[in-house]
Amino acid sequence: MTDLFQEPEDATPLEPHEREGLLQTWITHRRDLNEAEQENIVEGAAWARRRASLKRMLSEDFMQTLHKRMFGDVWERAGTFRTTERNIGVEAYRIGVELASLLSDIRYWIEHETFPPDEIAIRFHHRMVAVHPFPNGNGRHARLTADLLIERLGGERFSWGGGSLADVGELRARYVTALRAADNHDIAPLLEFART
Known part of the structure; x- marks a missing residue:
């Protein structure tokens, strides 16, 4: 049996106390966790698309x-900022x-058309990943927020390489390489990846 919490090498590992709070008792394998999270993400995305004006979206x-x-259907700690340090992201405080x-930067860039809409959304994504505010799910959260933002700016959702970034493999490696280039x-590589 594999460790339920075994992450890809480039993923943010969970601290032991953060592994607590799993709400679904039927989850016993990583694939179960991925499935439960994906179902919850679909519901969250639908909620956001119905409710999020641009002004509301750009708030903490x-x-x-x-x-x-x-x-929130999977993790008790969903929606709370992390309190521990990570291999990526700013200090928790x-x-x-x-x-x-x-x-604030995103609002300014939109108001002053500092960058084209795609670039604003991708810079938003990159900086959300760089802040890494949550214990888990930061990449998926940042990709969804970028999709929501580009939709509000009149564009189409991003394809993010056209596959699942949850799996270890060539697609995830390309994504991580593009993030590191943005660092x-x-x-440019992250913009290209987002639209392929």
Whole structure:
């Protein structure tokens, strides 16, 4: 039997105390966890598409509520900021400040058309991943928020490579490589990946 919480090498590992709070007792394998989370994410995305105006979406409250809607049927801690340090992301005590700064930047970029809409949404995604506000689900949350933002800006959802990024493999490796390029101020690979 494999460890339920075994993550791909480049994923953010959960701390032992964060493994507690799993709400579904039928989950015994990683594939069960992935299935439960995916069902919950679909429900969260539908909720967001019905409710999120651009102004509301660009708030800390919405970011937390969306995470709760995406993972709240699976994890007790859904929608709460992490309190521990990670292999990625800002220090836990800086999450609120960094998220507020990001949301302010996005509002400014939209108002002043600083970048084309696709680039605003992808920069939003990249910075959400960089802040890494939640114990788990940050990449999926950041991809959904980028999709919601580009839709509100009149564009089409991103394809994110056209497959599942939950699985270890070539597609996930390309995504992580594109994120690392963006970390080094080269957003082009992430823009390309998001639209392939």
